[in-house]
Amino acid sequence: MNLPPVSSGLPTPLLDALRRNAARGGATPAPAAGAEPASFAGALDQALKSVSATQQEASALAQQFQSDPGSVSLEQAMVSMQKAQIGFQSALHVRNRLVSAYSDIMNMQV
Secondary structure (H helix, E strand, O other): OOOOOOOOOOOOHHHHHHHHHHHHHHHOOOOOOOOOOOOHHHHHHHHHHHHHHHHHHHHHHHHHHHHOOOOOOHHHHHHHHHHHHHHHHHHHHHHHHHHHHHHHHHOOOO
16 A cells, blocks of 8 residues: 655654554555454554654653763754654644544534
8 A cells, every 4th residue: 555645744753654554554465363454543553652652762761861961862862852742743633633524524414
């Protein structure tokens, strides 16, 4: 499955994670018994876990820098914190878009 690039101007780490998961899901053979097929929920779950892992890594680097500045450089800690912030902002934008889409659908007259 090949997804076109997003032109919305949103930060893209979360969207990139969704694309990677979709690419892996489309390239794998049929799921084995008991395994769940690739889905949007699975892609979103993996992307959120990726954001969480990035935040935990940034927190660990910040703590290491605070306890022993010689073990981790300030640049490493700051870059990691910025990556975590961008990932979180991406997740927040996706959540807001999903809530907006849900609201639009619920307000449609049938």
